[in-house]
Amino acid sequence: MNKQTTIGILLIDDHAIVREGYRSLISKQADMKVIAEAANGADAYQLYKEQQPDVVVTDLTMPGLSGLELIGRIKQRDSKARILAFSMHQNPSFARQACRVGALGYVTKSSAPDMLLQAIREVHLGRHILSADIAQALALENLGNETLALNSLTAREFEILRLLVEANTPDTIAKTLNISPKTVGNCHYLIKNKLGVNSDIELTRLAIKLNLVNLLDLADQA
Structure with a gap:
């Protein structure tokens, strides 16, 4: 029987309480582990180079280097990087830009916790995924x-x-x-x-x- 693969995750959010909550959620999953955390993009980029996580889960709006810039820099360094944007922004334009710079998925923080876990697994497999609210917003967007x-x-x-x-x-x-x-x-x-x-x-x-x-x-x- 094959041993289950553990997904090593770099978790990035500028709010410590938010990171603690999602770290607790992830720690309950047998196939996931938060191996590093960062509160800003600059520290996150350095940790990515040092830790080589399987999946990066990053907020977009942070002091200093933003999530969009961070995603772009990581992808420039490692084209195979698997990145999930996890943001409060429900505007589909943020999701479009995150995917444009290299994120495989976009999940809003208003989504159910299971949505985040599903998205991490999908991104780890190299698949694209959007939370339901963003997928619907993109589908219904008024293209004025x-x-x-x-x-x-x-x-x-x-x-x-x-x-x-x-x-x-x-x-x-x-x-x-x-x-x-x-x-x-x-x-x-x-x-x-x-x-x-x-x-x-x-x-x-x-x-x-x-x-x-x-x-x-x-x-x-x-």
Whole structure:
């Protein structure tokens, strides 16, 4: 009889309580083990290099290096990396961008715990998987001009857009993404051009309309 394979997992979330809860859930599974944890993308990337986990489970919105950037960097280093995005964002645009940079699956944190466990197993097998709410949202998405324009953004442009509407300065964005302020400025121009807006105020309004950010988040940052 073959010995059951244990899936070694790198768990990444900036909230310690969240990590503790999901670590406890995973520890009850005979075929899974959390071998490393990180609270930010930079530490997670280093741990990936050191630990070589079977599956990476990462949040998308974290201080510093975001989940999208982390996924892209890991995939550049290891094209066979198996990554599951696990996020509060129920906007299908986040799922689309996560998959575009290399995630095999996307599960929202509002999903049942069993959905996360199923997704880890599927991703470990190299299969694509979406939680039911995201799959439905993608199927029902209204492909208006604004949504189509948003989908035309590259993963880098999408991430810069998110950071811009959260009131980060170009210098802060450049340091966060490890790129030059000039690159941020060029992307800023391209983003506005692709989305058909002329000012940052219009850009923020559109981001709110498309549920990339909400007013409560912006109020917290004020």
